[in-house]
Amino acid sequence: MSRIYLIVIFALFTLQACAPEPVLRLKSQAEKHQTSYYQGVEYVYKQKDSIEVIVSYYEHTRDLFAMTVEVFNNSDEVVRVNPARFFYKAYRGIQWNEDALLNVEYAKNPERKMLAIDMELSRQRADQKSDDVWFYIAHGLNFAGAIAAETPEEREEAGENLVRTVVYHQADRDEFHYDQYGLKQRRKVWRLDALRITDLLPDESVRGLVFFTTNPHAGLYDISIDLEDLQFDFWFRQIKYYP
Numbered sequence: 001m002s003r004i005y006l007i008v009i010f011a012l013f014t015l016q017a018c019a020p021e022p023v024l025r026l027k028s029q030a031e032k033h034q035t036s037y038y039q040g041v042e043y044v045y046k047q048k049d050s051i052e053v054i055v056s057y058y059e060h061t062r063d064l065f066a067m068t069v070e071v072f073n074n075s076d077e078v079v080r081v082n083p084a085r086f087f088y089k090a091y092r093g094i095q096w097n098e099d100a101l102l103n104v105e106y107a108k109n110p111e112r113k114m115l116a117i118d119m120e121l122s123r124q125r126a127d128q129k130s131d132d133v134w135f136y137i138a139h140g141l142n143f144a145g146a147i148a149a150e151t152p153e154e155r156e157e158a159g160e161n162l163v164r165t166v167v168y169h170q171a172d173r174d175e176f177h178y179d180q181y182g183l184k185q186r187r188k189v190w191r192l193d194a195l196r197i198t199d200l201l202p203d204e205s206v207r208g209l210v211f212f213t214t215n216p217h218a219g220l221y222d223i224s225i226d227l228e229d230l231q232f233d234f235w236f237r238q239i240k241y242y243p
Contacts, residue, residue, distance in 0.1 A: 026067075028042055048232065053227075064211045064214055083109070083196070085107075085227075088212055088222060121183050
């Protein structure tokens with residue numbers, strides 16, 4: 001009987017491991033007069049002291065979710081927009097309750113993300129140079145072994161070692177170039193698409209993506225756009241869709 005229970009438990013764990021993850025989306029909780037749609041995207045508008053902020057949900061990735069944030073400076077002063085100051089409060093459930101607070105999380109800092117990527121690119125290049133040195137050493141030893149071989153068996157083994165060394169090294173270089181390309185593409189997103197620290201002059205605006213760490217247990221986010229002297233709060237419900 002205990003064996004049957006173990007089989008059932010194992011089957012349940014197997015089914016759970018193979019189950020698809022839920023698809024996450026954010027839905028604004030703003031009043032209707034504060035929202036509008038364009039090409040299927042919902043935009044939420046708020047204004048304080050001649051500063052207007054427009055926020056829309058962009059997408060969830062594996063561990064992050066992205067918001068599009070646009071700031072208009074209609075004042076007579078310079079306004080600093082620094083996404084590293086933006087943050088959210090995540091709550092359990094779909095109704096605000098102070099006791100349901102899960103965590104407070106600041107937005108990702110694009111400058112730090114690009115620095116981290118540059119450091120990883122440098123580390124990979126250094127590792128590849130070391131691998132190249134070891135390859136030439138091994139290749140030279142194998143070549144010397146092929147020359148010094150006295151029997152057909154020794155020459156065949158040395159030839160196989162030469163081929164094996166070249167194939168492994170080429171595969172390693174292919175993986176290196178693939179990793180470098182992926183990192184450079186990620187850096188391009190942070191450089192071109194992400195909202196970066198900007199001083200807005202009067203009548204100027206800026207727009208870009210802001211990334212936050214996803215809390216899969218959150219049902220509600222209070223996303224705060226902190227512009228030093230002003231703070232704009234946008235409430236979004238996190239909805240899970242199960243395939």
